[in-house]
Amino acid sequence: MHKGKGMKFVGDSRVTDPSSRPKKTPKDYSEYPGKTEAFWPDFLLKEWLVGAVFLVGYLVLTVAHPSPLERPADPADTGYIPVPDWYFLFLYQLLKYEFASGPFNVIGAIIMPGLAFGALLLVPFLDTSKERSPFKRPLPTGFMLLALASMIYLTWESVVNHDWEAAAEYGKIKEEVSVEFDETSEGYELYQASSCIGCHGNAFEGGLGKPLIGLDYTADEIVNIAHEGLGGMPGGTYTGTEEELHKLAEFITTLQPAE
Incomplete structure (x- = not known):
């Protein structure tokens, strides 16, 4: 190496300054100035990150609290009271009321849930307002609050009125003890x-x-x-x-x- 000669840095024209990159915003953002972002990849990336957090949380819950196992089902046993999963408890509780059970079972099992879910599906078509504030959209906000309150109340009633201790004792896996007897006696x-x-x-x-x-x-x-x-x-x-x-x-x- 000759004296007086040092190192030289060569720039790569392919690497650009991040501040000089064009922003990936839609062409028309006049509706919500300063609040609009590109659907791909900005918005979807946020959605995927939030979904991944919830997915990991559910996986941790399933490992920490696995589903309980009960003894084999016996169709001839009428003493066991089956209970649906927690997200169907509100429908299970609805079928306990007189106006939705017995001869009116169709009302509680099909008509009332059908009307409720149908109303929720029709809300976007009934309310076409572009307002984003829930206070300025009373129709969809009211429907959602009514549906949420009904589901929470019915689920709570179902949990409170069910004898969970007796159900756990009934479904407990026990050592089978067989007995020989004369069925014609x-x-x-x-x-x-x-x-x-x-x-x-x-x-x-x-x-x-x-x-x-x-x-x-x-x-x-x-x-x-x-x-x-x-x-x-x-x-x-x-x-x-x-x-x-x-x-x-x-x-x-x-x-x-x-x-």
Whole structure:
């Protein structure tokens, strides 16, 4: 290297000054001066970033709080009360009211939700104002607030009125205990005709009530429990005769776990 000679920097004409780049704004921005931005990529990039944050949040929630597993569904078991996912609880609660259930089930299941969602779909066509302030658009704002308030109220009512502890106990996965019994016997026919089967299961496996297999009670004690109740089991629910109740109690004492 010769003395007096130093390094030289060569500029690249392909690299431009960011301040000299043209802004990607629509040609017509007179409607909202200073508030308009290019749809691609500026607006979509913001939407994707917000969507990614929510997606990551949902993934974290699903990992931290996985869906609970319950025992296998039994179509013959009428004691279990199924509940839909939380975002359908407001419709589930609506079907509990007299004007939307029973013979009027079509009104609660189809007509009322159809009118509500149809009104929300028609709002953009009924209100064509270019105002962005919600106070200057009373029609769509009113519809949205009414729909939101209705959904929150019905969802809250559904959550408050449901017995979640009993449902969790009923759906708990339990060790299956089988029992051999004669399905043609008089005792089992009396059991099927009684209200006991709704709580204690089709095969005495239990549900809302305790399992009836291997009980450490005599027939007289079982009759007494049927009359007076025990724990969470109410008394006086058996509607048959006293003789039939004694036959049913004798049958229950014979239920022992299969080897």
